[in-house]
Every structure is written in C-alpha cells, then in structure tokens.
Amino acid sequence: MSTTVIQTATPKNWKAYQLLDSGGFEKLEKFGDYILRRPEPQAAWDKSLSELEWQNRANAYFKKDKGSQEKGEWMLKKGMVERWYMPYQTPTLNLNFKLALSSFKHVGIFPEQAMNWDFIMEKVKKMPVKNPKVLNLFAYTGGASIAAKQAGADVTHVDSIKQVISWSRDNMEASQLDNIRWVVEDAMKFVRREAKRGNVYQGIILDPPAYGRGPDGEKWVLEEQINEMLKTVAQILDKENYFLILNMYSMGFSSLIVENLVKCSFEHSKNHEFGELYLEDSFKKKLPLGVYYRFASI
Structure with a gap:
C-alpha cells in the first residue's frame, strides 16, 4: 500500500472563482460576477487589503446574528442578486452550479x-x-x-x-x-x-x-x-x-x-x-x- x-x-483553471483576500476571520471571494464577504473562523491572520477596499469590492456581506456562529443575514448592495449561476469548466468537465445566499453564510x-x-x-x-x-x-x-x-x-x-x-x-x-x-x-x-x-x-x-x-x-x-x-x-x-x-x-x-x-x-x-x-x-x-x-x- x-x-x-x-x-x-x-485548480488554477477555475476562472469563475477566486479567493481574493483572507484574514481577520473573514474571506473575500469572487463567485462569477459577484464578490462576497463572509466569516471564516480559520483566517486568524491579518488581511492584505484595507477595510475600505473590502467594503468597496464586496457586492454582499454576511452579518451574523448576535450570539450565533453560523446563522445570520446577507446585506446586499444595489444590483446584487440572491440567486445566480457559476460555471466550472476544464478540458474534461463542463459543470454549472446554482448559487444562492443562505441564512447560514453558505452559497451552495x-x-x-x-x-x-x-x-x-x-x-x-x-x-x-x-x-x-x-x-x-x-x-x-x-x-x-x-x-x-x-x-x-x-x-x-x-x-x-x-x-x-x-x-x-x-x-x-x-x-x-x-x-x-x-x-x-x-x-x-x-x-x-x-x-x-x-x-x-x-x-x-x-x-x-x-x-x-x-x-x-x-x-x-x-x-x-x-x-x-x-x-x-x-x-x-x-x-x-x-x-x-x-x-x-x-x-x-x-x-x-x-x-x-x-x-x-x-x-x-x-x-x-x-x-x-x-x-x-x-x-x-x-x-x-x-x-x-x-x-x-x-
């Protein structure tokens, strides 16, 4: 054995997804046409981008309910949708995923x-x-x-x-x-x-x-x-x-x-x-x- x-x-060829920055127990991610800001308990280090850059880039951010580690609500900027699709395309795979903003910070x-x-x-x-x-x-x-x-x-x-x-x-x-x-x-x-x-x-x-x-x-x-x-x-x-x-x-x-x-x-x-x-x-x-x-x- x-x-x-x-x-x-x-995989580097997934152009539709990017982890833009992480730190301060948060992550800033690009899912297709939209950038999301949400909690990440593993990101114990400092952010590389400034707070202002995080605020300007994010189309939506997740606000946790008081006393909860998971449950909360999404705060949306103008033009942000609650459901959209994102592809995963490689030389061998051609998949498409429905994404949605859930009350538990996940997107599907x-x-x-x-x-x-x-x-x-x-x-x-x-x-x-x-x-x-x-x-x-x-x-x-x-x-x-x-x-x-x-x-x-x-x-x-x-x-x-x-x-x-x-x-x-x-x-x-x-x-x-x-x-x-x-x-x-x-x-x-x-x-x-x-x-x-x-x-x-x-x-x-x-x-x-x-x-x-x-x-x-x-x-x-x-x-x-x-x-x-x-x-x-x-x-x-x-x-x-x-x-x-x-x-x-x-x-x-x-x-x-x-x-x-x-x-x-x-x-x-x-x-x-x-x-x-x-x-x-x-x-x-x-x-x-x-x-x-x-x-x-x-």
Missing part, C-alpha cells in the same frame, strides 16, 4: 472540492467498468454527483434534506445531465441497508458534517459514528475496481486521525493520498478548509 501526503489548492458550493471533481472524472474514465456505480453520501448540492455523472457513472446521491436534493437537481439540469438517483435518507441507515442487500459500488464519496440530523430525526455525530460508517462502507466498495474520497471539516480531526480511520477499514486498498484542503488567496496566503483522504485501484 503506497501513501502520499499532498496538499492541493483549487465549496470551491476547494473542485480538485475532487477532477479526481472523480479521471478515475471514472479510467475504470474498466461500463457506467461504474458511484455513491455520494452527505451529498449536499451535488458537485461530486454531477462530476461523476458527466464522467459516465451511474450515480446515487444521498442527503437527508429535501430542499438540498432539489438544489442538486437544479445543478444537474443546469449542467445538461439527467438520471441521477436521488435518495432522501439518513446516510448511515442507507449504507447499512445496502450492506445487508449485498449491493456494491465502484466509487464512494463521503462528505460528512460534524453534526447532523436525518429526515426522521436520526442523530449524526462525526466523532462517534465515522468509524462505523467507514467499516460499513468497506463492505459495499468493490474490491477490484474502486475509488473512495473522504472529506472532513471538523477542526478537531487531523489528517493523521483520518489516515488511521481509513487504514483500519480498507487494509488492502492502494494508491492512498491524504492532506489538507486549502484555498490560496491573491496574496499567496493559504486558507485551510479541512482534510481529505482518497485512494483508487488505478
């Missing part, structure tokens, strides 16, 4: 995940299986799902929130794709059932939150359940032709913890890569945005 520690930024996309979309495209295309089955768990608005679909995979997309599934469907249609299987269900419950049925997937993507709730109130706590989740996923991942991607956004989890978790459940897998996900701003400051682990048969 080979293991390579690497760090990867957002995590730009650092673009390097995983490229990985998915490469592995699905190389796999000696026609229409390999790919399972996307905790799938959110489906960037990984539509990347896998465009590569030719048979995709199952699992998330516990109906509104997020609808958003994912919009992204699929905006990318001129179809026939993704949508499942509104608790991710743990779904993989347990798949394991009992003996179903197998060639690709599995996990993007679990630190905390969450299933549609029937099922409780998800990352620290308590990720080990069981990986052991169960190991039962439904093809033993010959496979890839797996695991993203972890919990600030308490290092890449070494993730390495130990994965190795315990996937002893005979190969071509392992792990490290920090980050974005680099215009001033070369690197903003860490979680850790990842991935491996593939090819």
